[in-house]
Amino acid sequence: MSHKQARVPQADDAERVALTARKVSFSWEDTPLHWVPGDPFTTHTINVLHLLLPAGERWFVHVYRQVLPYITDERLREDVIGFIGQEATHSQAHDEVLPHLREQGLDPTPYTAQVDWLFEKLLGDRTLPPGRARHWWLMERVAIIAAIEHYTAFLGDWILNAEELDRRGADPTMLDLLRWHGAEEVEHRSVAFELFLHVDGDYRRRVRTWATAFGALMFLWQRGIRFFMANDPTQVAGKASVKDFYLRGRSGTLPATGEIVKSIPRYLARSYHPSQEGSTAQALAYLAVSPAARAAEAALDGGRGAA
Template sequence: MSSSAILVRQIPFSFDEDINPVWNPQRPEWSHMLNGASLTMPYLEPFLIKTVTEALKQVDDPQLKADVRAFIGQEGAHYKNHRRYNEILKQTCPELADVEDEMEAEYRAFQKRDLKWRLAYVAGFETMTMGITEWLVRKRASLFFGADASVSSLVLWHMVEETEHKNVAYDLYMHLYGDWRGKALGLLCGSTHVAWSSRKGYRRLLMRDGKWERISSRLRLYAMAARFLVHTSPAMFRSLLPGYHPAKVNDPEWVAQWTSAYDGLAEGCIPLLDTSDPEIPARFQT
């Protein structure tokens, strides 16, 4: 089953050098949870790219090959933008470099695993992102209202493109292996490892802010983590059902609105959303 059109957008997001790491002042714990996720991207996504590039050598289907190449293009653009943001985060919290070193070592070790395990990890992580996308887009009013426009726009652009290539890793794994148990193991490994890696980053940031030991902050953090599980678990469980395919999952309507708005954007413009509007509409600041 083929993916829909996958457009590789080379968007040069930019961030103020003095940007506040608490980019949503109403939700400091949430801000750092996403900061922690951003820190993983320059290590996770090259791992995804290397894995599917290796698997691509075994693929003869022209459409799947084209989809995989587009997947590689989108993921490459994602981690480059996240890296720019992460470099600014490290100016405020230099000890995040230690977290990055740990992630680099972990993914270097993962790269030595067999291709089937690595591709299952990739497909598993991509399954989790479907749940994350549904959550962030549908709850964008409560998660991004009043937040920094550049960070919010980076995250939601990333999520839009996750919907565009949502089939690719699944199709590639099933094309080469088609093993249900391996797919389930990949879902567990990919999801839990990325979540744990993100935790390392946001823990350091909350410690820097003096919030990690505060009961009130920890309770807000746990509440947000619970929301994450509530909104992502259905997508992960759904992927284990007989007859499942990502293409059967309907994307939030806002995703199509975003892509339509981007199509009308002048070349070279950065798609910055208006986070001062409580609805976070799919239109861009001019």
């Protein structure tokens, strides 16, 4: 019996949009250290994104540039090129938060050095002979990215609907960064999985690489939270626990633990397709009102007018 992934329906044409990188920028001068007022744990749990994403998304771009020659579907190629542009922009936007954290007494360098090692060395290019071994390692990484993108889309959908953060008075600039990024993750949520199906699609590989990706994300995230809490200059012996995460999930300031657990069988189902997750219409609706995205669009229109 073949273990090749059964072909599943792709996203409807009505759901498809041309993916473009929105050249956003953010000003962090007025963003406090605890941008969720009175809640350093929620703040730092989400702040881990600023430590993981720059290196991770640079790695996505690097791997996808290598896989472009394997793409024979022109529409998918266009989607992947748009995905590359968006991921590169996400990496830069989160990278620009790090100097602000340093100014507030939180130097993330010891942690980001570990993340850089993971993506550049452990998951980076290997000295392999041309042929099957090199192809196998490229397909492994394509599948890992598809699994990670399942969770970035999950988080994107969550942050777009996390109204409790607004009620708690969360910093509007940080919320715009997170929701702009989350909206684009929902917008391009099908690309990584469809690319995996196109170039490989082996179901055993999908399961194996999901376990790798999920385990690595959970390990790195809890490590990042503990790093932030221990090094926050306002906290005396700051600590983090699973209970803290669970309770914030129940209150709505972090993703609910039960929803994270339920996302696992969805991805592992043979019938899975990312179009089943989130809403393109909601993502585009947010991008239409995002202060940063609107400013980027206005700058682009101004450039067209000048031309």
